[in-house]
Amino acid sequence: MTTVPTRPLQSSVAIEDITGLKERSLGQRLLASQPFWVTIALIIICAVMTWDQPHAFATSDNFYNITRNFAFIGIMAVGMTAVILTGGIDLSVGSLMGLVGVVCGLILQAEHHWTLAILAGLLTGAAAGAVNGFLVAYVGLPAFVVTLGMLSAARSFAIVLSENKMIYNFGPWGDTFNAIGGDSTLGIANPVWVLAILALVFGFIFNFTAWGNYLYAIGSNENAARLTGVPVRRVKLQAYIVSGLTAALASVLIVGWQGSAINALGQGYELRVIASTVIGGADLMGGQGGAYGAVIGAALIEVIRNSLLMAGVDANWQGAFVGLFIVLAVLLQRIRGKRSA
């Protein structure tokens, strides 16, 4: 060895001083989380609207409507979160809704059992998601391009399959099928129950399973994930399948609620879904986001829409407000990011 001291001085602080420090408390973590602030915003808007329109806004009917309306978007946003966590994006969910709706409608029209309709619908969604996922994960094409292609193709399939007609003659099992998406249980619309269960399940998966952890790892540093032995391709493929499945689930419910299937179903929904996840704190670069954020983001968009309607604002202004909130959400994220860095 040379004459260099073997134990260089590290710092003026004893290690015990640092390791003994309390780690970030629950309160601090809460204050640093975007879904928390979006929840606050949601509560404020609701409070203001309740004060302003007590007989229109704060009614159980309106609550029922709002929750049901955002349930469909929320369900898709939870699945979309899986994809966005990996740093990808799924632009095809709106078109998949249309395709799945037509598939369900045709099967019911042919007088098949409602379980077959739902199964076929979910399979369609999963298959389309698998195609997206395969092209992104195994062929290595950009997610934006692949899912843009699927957006176009799925809508086209829907139009071809439906022969560009509305399907409403649902056959003998139509009533059961319609009840699943259209009825309520214990005073809450069925899609809202589905959303609640889905959010809980995925909240659990994202936080407490290795698979969930891998989604964050891939979105954070894909190369690192690969080097440490994470099955990157498989997990990405599965994320797109999840997104396709949740789009199919939302479609099954919305077709049941409306009692008819049209091939234009879900047009433009992909943007509302992505907006929900972003407002709820998901980072389009990957590695950040969660199930609760996706749900609360969807809720905020719907409450804003509903509030503007009730306040008598021209419906055409809705887009502007939603756009404003998307930019504000990302701005908030950026400010928080700077502070914690």
Place this chain on the structure above:
Amino acid sequence: MALLELQGIAKHFGAIEALKGIDLSVEAGEVVGLMGDNGAGKSTLVRVIAGNFRPSEGEIRIQGQVKHFHKPVDARAEGIEVVYQDLALCDNLTAAANVFLGRELKRRIGPLKILDYPAMYARVAGLFQELKSETRPRDLVKQMSGGQRQAVAIARTRLSDARIVLMDEPTAAISVRQVAEVLDLIRRLRDKGIAVMLISHRMPDVFSVCDRVVVMRRGTKVADKPVDKTSPEEVTGLITGAIHAV
């Protein structure tokens, strides 16, 4: 018997000879510095040992037994761990999640297998204590200093029973104080009988922590000397080619 022995390792990429007839042996508890200019073949050699590349010629022996690594997992199974130059860390994950990435501890609850956070935090806290690093298991890697990030990457190699740790430029691009921290981490690995191969451009680091220095130039080994039998001047000369192979 040497822990790791390379004999006549060569690697061609088409017509390009990246490595030519490399012989090298590393003993347990030895720190070997691997130096050379850009393109001298250091990284290629590391990748051959780590199982990223298969050698075109030659043999790799671990404790006298010939081994063939087809992929990095094979090398890891033989106790060879790599700390990559960019550290291969995920910024948005905690230190503990990064250390356990790809080999998480799980707990069974009924039919479900969930991540065992308490066990992982405890284990990682123990590793950091062992490395005497001021790093906390629950902190996000993105909030960490360069030295702490190194500690996370090194803690990862301590999870399994690593016998050889390859470190690719661990002290590039970090502050002076953090360099001292990293060199200390290397000494702790050595004290546990682990062999360390340190790839570095920084002469002072190599001379303060290594027992032996290996110099590469244009794909061949031009020197292999104990550090107390050479000098930074001589090594510089060997790297640049001003002094010929000895």
